[in-house]
Amino acid sequence: MNAWFSDTHRLHSGLKEFSYGEWLDGFELPVRADAVKQRFIDLKLGPVLAPPDLGLAPLAAVHDADYLHFLQRAWPMWAALGRSHPALPMIWRAAAQTPDRLPRHIDGQPGYFAQDAECSIVEGTWTAACWSAQCALAAAADLLAGTRCSFAICRPPGHHATARAMGDFCYLNNVAIAAQHLLDHGLQRVAGVDVDYHHGNGTQAIFWERGDLFFTSLHADPHDDYPFFTGRADEVGAGAGLGCDLNLPLPPDTDGAAWLQALDVALARVTAFGAQAALVSPGVDTFEKDPISAFKLRGDDCPQIGRRIAALGLPTGYVLEGGYATAEVGANTVGVLQGHLAAA
Numbered sequence: 001m002n003a004w005f006s007d008t009h010r011l012h013s014g015l016k017e018f019s020y021g022e023w024l025d026g027f028e029l030p031v032r033a034d035a036v037k038q039r040f041i042d043l044k045l046g047p048v049l050a051p052p053d054l055g056l057a058p059l060a061a062v063h064d065a066d067y068l069h070f071l072q073r074a075w076p077m078w079a080a081l082g083r084s085h086p087a088l089p090m091i092w093r094a095a096a097q098t099p100d101r102l103p104r105h106i107d108g109q110p111g112y113f114a115q116d117a118e119c120s121i122v123e124g125t126w127t128a129a130c131w132s133a134q135c136a137l138a139a140a141a142d143l144l145a146g147t148r149c150s151f152a153i154c155r156p157p158g159h160h161a162t163a164r165a166m167g168d169f170c171y172l173n174n175v176a177i178a179a180q181h182l183l184d185h186g187l188q189r190v191a192g193v194d195v196d197y198h199h200g201n202g203t204q205a206i207f208w209e210r211g212d213l214f215f216t217s218l219h220a221d222p223h224d225d226y227p228f229f230t231g232r233a234d235e236v237g238a239g240a241g242l243g244c245d246l247n248l249p250l251p252p253d254t255d256g257a258a259w260l261q262a263l264d265v266a267l268a269r270v271t272a273f274g275a276q277a278a279l280v281s282p283g284v285d286t287f288e289k290d291p292i293s294a295f296k297l298r299g300d301d302c303p304q305i306g307r308r309i310a311a312l313g314l315p316t317g318y319v320l321e322g323g324y325a326t327a328e329v330g331a332n333t334v335g336v337l338q339g340h341l342a343a344a
């Protein structure tokens with residue numbers, strides 16, 4: 001199995017966030033991706049490769065042009081004011097605000113393109129986000145070339161990013177970019193399987209009216225946890241995508257047995273959809289010791305996840321999302337891959 005990784009992720013560091021009413025150091029740390037990479041190397045699961053640069057066109061196939069322009073320009077505009085600390089929104093364009101106008105000043109722009117105050121922008125954010133997306137594209141290219149399984153060590157993660165808004169540590173939606181790349185190169189039906197603790201609201205939003213993209217997510221009930229506004233079971237897609245969205249919200253303290261039962265439900269629907277490839281978002285913040293999770297999965301549940309996904313019999317790209325217990329994120333993430341390889 002190839003793992004795709006870019007050292008540029010470390011440029012995206014020194015992050016801050018406003019969460020739980022507190023000004024905090026970012027939970028989404030460079031050590032996460034480095035730990036996952038090191039575990040993959042230690043277990044000799046395959047080569048760790050730098051992705052080729054497929055340019056901005058695959059990103060623009062998913063994200064709006066003004067949002068991509070903002071991500072590229074935000075730091076230079078912020079730094080031009082003499083600021084060296086991370087950029088965060090100070091005002092949001094809530095849904096009720098009309099007309100819809102993008103402010104010219106940098107102090108107005110982050111809130112136009114942000115869902116929350118957990119996505120700080122630093123000097124290296126755009127570079128890191130671009131290369132994170134290129135890692136996902138490289139994994140998709142592996143599948144197009146006939147490889148059965150590939151792994152993108154994406155950092156920053158992507159599943160909360162919509163076509164035009166960053167959220168919860170995510171700037172570019174790596175899974176959606178990879179899925180669109182597969183469709184643009186001959187596949188007709190692709191499934192996104194989001195096993196992260198949080199609802200993949202960005203992926204759902206991008207897939208919402210798509211009949212060629214199935215999306216399923218197992219996650220904390222949005223009545224209890226982020227992203228709060230989406231992830232309920234009655235959200236099933238719309239238009240051509242009606243019935244192509246399956247949410248399985250789960251209560252606090254969900255353990256491995258209950259969680260794996262829900263995964264079986266999700267995977268049965270992937271098979272029924274007739275997907276030709278699966279893009280999986282692991283997402284090991286379901287772990288019992290994760291600092292921002294209320295689920296109770298243990299380390300030895302992780303290989304079970306990979307085993308079940310392998311049983312789909314589909315070309316599978318794993319695209320790293322969350323997991324904030326930094327001592328265990330490497331073992332847990334790579335544990336999912338070990339389960340897949342053992343069963344494939």
Ligand SMILES: [Zn+2]
Binds near residue numbers: 285322
């Ligand atoms: Zn998460």
